[in-house]
Amino acid sequence: MAVYTEIADDELDRFIAGYDIGAILSVKGIAEGVENSNFLIVTEAGPHILTLYEKRVDPNDLPFFIGLMDHLAARGLTCPQPVRNRAGEALGRLAGRPAAIVTFLQGMWIRRPRVEHCAAVGEALARFHIAGEGFALTRRNALSVDSWRPLFDRSAGRADTVLPGLAIDIARELDQLEAAWPTDLPKGVIHADLFPDNVFFLRDRLSGLIDFYFACNDFLAYDAAICLNAWCFEPDGSLNVTKAKALLGAYAKVRPFTDDELRLLPILARGSALRFLLTRLYDWLNVPPGALVAPKDPLEYLKKLRFHRTVQDVGAYGLNI
């Protein structure tokens, strides 16, 4: 997060006093999440996470995010649970921002996932998709295919400063993906950002999922494609097919892919790669003065995109056709 919002002492005390979690014993800004300010607060009831929603988050989306965590937890998925204050509200205001307290989830994210971690995340993603069924609220994916061209337009003029030829490469990819993008795959609530830092493990057992602030309604298999890109490539940019097979295979054991999903997975993987290429490219070209977060390398996702272009079918991901 760029800047931790400072919370005035008495305002924090008053806010915490509205909850039934005892007095506050400690508060530390934590280096987690890039969209919001997060604090690990220890109260007499134990550790909690306090989140201040900064301006990149649309306040109108907050009931969806908070409600989703409630819905998932009620259906047995391990994720942070919003804590309600004495007035029964999970969403309050602190330091001029929307704010929420959620339960503290034990576990650590894995810096270098191994095959067994990929299998665990595949299974957890499928369970997430099933647990999401019946959630009453909806949120469109603001970063799906229809947003990519306008997003690219904001970077196109300077894309070649990052890599000569990048602009024409992306423009062609956009043309192809817009034409090939599916319209009627199974949909539901997707996490849309299930990178390793959003999955906690405890002694190699998956202990929970966090950070639902990109969650939305979209193709379920697109979420699997996002995980494939986020978990199964090696630092040198090559796909580890053993990891891909473990992740997608474990997913399919819980929620089998349809034939259409399997057929379109390479396209969804290209789309997912392009989505992260575009947002990273934009962030790379638009580092604000005094920014406190180093932008991520967009070209990592160009490599992944180019790999998926060579893919004929899901056999390349270790699955049976």
Next chain:
Amino acid sequence: MAVYTEIADDELDRFIAGYDIGAILSVKGIAEGVENSNFLIVTEAGPHILTLYEKRVDPNDLPFFIGLMDHLAARGLTCPQPVRNRAGEALGRLAGRPAAIVTFLQGMWIRRPRVEHCAAVGEALARFHIAGEGFALTRRNALSVDSWRPLFDRSAGRADTVLPGLAIDIARELDQLEAAWPTDLPKGVIHADLFPDNVFFLRDRLSGLIDFYFACNDFLAYDAAICLNAWCFEPDGSLNVTKAKALLGAYAKVRPFTDDELRLLPILARGSALRFLLTRLYDWLNVPPGALVAPKDPLEYLKKLRFHRTVQDVGAYGLNI
């Protein structure tokens, strides 16, 4: 801290396994300290702080810092206590850096100190000075009077870009302070950086001191002057004499100032103001590309310096002459 050092999963597990604090359940990079990477780790034995010492800290100073925390804690001062591993060592290596685990201290720092907080910190500082007696190691103050001119030389050419006339103002101050700086005031171990973010309170009671990484041997009254500047000025730059009287008065109740200390306090306060003006000026003019920490305003300390120039005696700080 500019960048949190990433710790490899297995390396962290191995490191923690060397201590008798149970398995690790959570690790979060925390926004605390600017010189080092700090992590709040929760193990089966509860919360701890893990510090990786980055390159701004001289490894040769670490035995002083670690030993000082041990010494102070043994003498009843509430501060983080170094945890020894099974080999009896408080200092290890992790992610290619010196690393230490210390106990977790409850409490929060006060964003807007009131008079009673200033009194509490004055008393705690005096107790710190007394508890420091008998500590076997010594460390010279690398940021005392003899370092100010070389430090200024590195900023002098561009000082006027911050404020016209600043260079000549500082140069004159340096001449005066070098001539007037005392040589034989009572010395001991000083904290040298006891700003509000290094003092924890729990329900308005001071619960402990942290961050001993500027501690060194120097004039005890100089430490009081640092606190005077850090705690007793209002946001508009004016001294709150009630706070000054509370802080210095509470200090003197535990460890009375000598007549020389009282006479020289305005000079020490000018020196302390100049020291922070100079380091902030240097940092202001030398923000590294991609820096993740916003530099602090050097001119805050110019205002304090100019105030102390007008001071005739400690009556201006609310003390009896």
